[in-house]
Amino acid sequence: MRKVCVVGASGKLGRYMVKHALDRGYEVVGVCRERSVPKLAEFADRITIAPGPTNDPEVIQQAVAGCDGVLTVLAPWGVRQYSSGTAQAVLDCADADARLVFSCGWHITRDGLDQYSWRFKATVRLVTWLARAVRAVEIDDQVEACRRIFASDRRWTVVRGSDLEEGESQGLPVWSRHVGDPILASNLTRRVDFALFMVTALADDTLIHEAPAIVGRQTASALAHAT
Ligand SMILES: NC(=O)c1ccc[n+]([C@@H]2O[C@H](COP(=O)([O-])OP(=O)(O)OC[C@H]3O[C@@H](n4cnc5c(N)ncnc54)[C@H](OP(=O)(O)O)[C@@H]3O)[C@@H](O)[C@H]2O)c1
16 A cells, blocks of 8 residues: 545544554545535645545546545435445546445445344434435435445445444454344444554455454453454
């Protein structure tokens, strides 16, 4: 890894990823909405900022040119296929051999073998319905974005985050292929460590074509099942 692009750099997860990437000495290009550029002020003299909608192929084309890795925050905002448009632009425009790492939540399933609690399923259903009703968030479009990624032969990883909290890093999260596996039971990860997992995945070829579900390495379930 020499040069990486962070798509959705101005959000909380995005800014943590920018920081981890800079700490590793990578050259960083950050894409964010024009109005959010000031949120990247602390990095302004160390990264290249590409302002624009992340689902605009022209914006993405310019930003990802020459990047060895692309980290993409799949945000289900709005009702204009923002997530799937962003994923498609990255899949279409990134360099042929680039490592592509996308973020989403546990509700995304790759092979249908995840085991969700009734409470989790009810919450996702309720949030999907409510969010669509107020036309603020399109959870189904994040599902569509991931369907396209899973069908692609690019060198992708989809990192599925548990519930998130702020706080000091606890180190690299642990992961499992399926929600419902005991190691994931604590369902909590520090956001800074979600970002760490995303950035670390860029250089971990064992994660290519995987959709790891992650949990904080200091959580009770991780400690109990780490061996
Ligand atoms: N929040 C959770 O509990 C949770 C749990 C599991 C997984 N995840 C995953 O983690 C990732 C980051 O989520 P997050 O909740 O932590 O949020 P976040 O890091 O703050 O990122 C939100 C992103 O959405 C963009 N955004 C916000 N409002 C928008 C709008 N109206 N139109 C277009 N873009 C908009 C933000 O850009 P601006 O800076 O321009 O606003 C930012 O890039 C997502 O992939 C999510 O699925 C989150």
